[in-house]
Amino acid sequence: MKKIVAKVSGGVLAAGLIGFLIWDNVYSFKGDGRHFLTGRYYADFYYFNGNERFEFQLETGEKLHLDAHIEKGKAKVSFTRKGEKSGEVISNIEDADTYFTADETGRYVVKINFKHAKGYVEIKCDDQVKDKKIYR
Known part of the structure; x- marks a missing residue:
């Protein structure tokens, strides 16, 4: 009897762990939208679990907001x-209003990691930078 209880308990524990790992790592987006526009990424969401990755070609001194x-x-x-x-890297974002400046000309990779998040994120080229394409 003790062996059966131990096996059942182990099975329940393993199933719970697997369920948590799936829930914690499955990509899910629920919200008003994700937009990749010229020079701008915008996401407004009430639940986002996952990653975004895109690139900008920037010249020395150009900024992303x-x-x-x-x-x-x-x-x-x-x-x-x-x-x-x-x-x-900017971690544990609550409220952010900051700039990233390209230290030299080249392609810059932007990665965003969301873990069960609610809110909005906007990354766009500075107003002086025109017609920048987002590469996905």
Whole structure:
């Protein structure tokens, strides 16, 4: 009898762990929309679990503006020059209104990681930068 109880308990524990891992890592977006426009990414959501990745071609000194408000959950944004392993990372975003400046001409990768988040994120080229395409 003890062996049966132990096996059943182990099975229930394993099923719960598998369920949590699936829930924690499955891509899910529920909200008013995700938009990739010329020089602008915008997402307004009441639930977002997953990652976004896109690129901008920037000249030295050009800026990307990050405007975000995360009411619950977590969000992290990274700006990295293509081909490099590290760059600027902004973690645990609640309210963000900041700029990323390209230190040299090249393609820059923007990665956003959302964990069970609610809020909005906008990343766009500075007003002086015109006609920048987002590469997905």
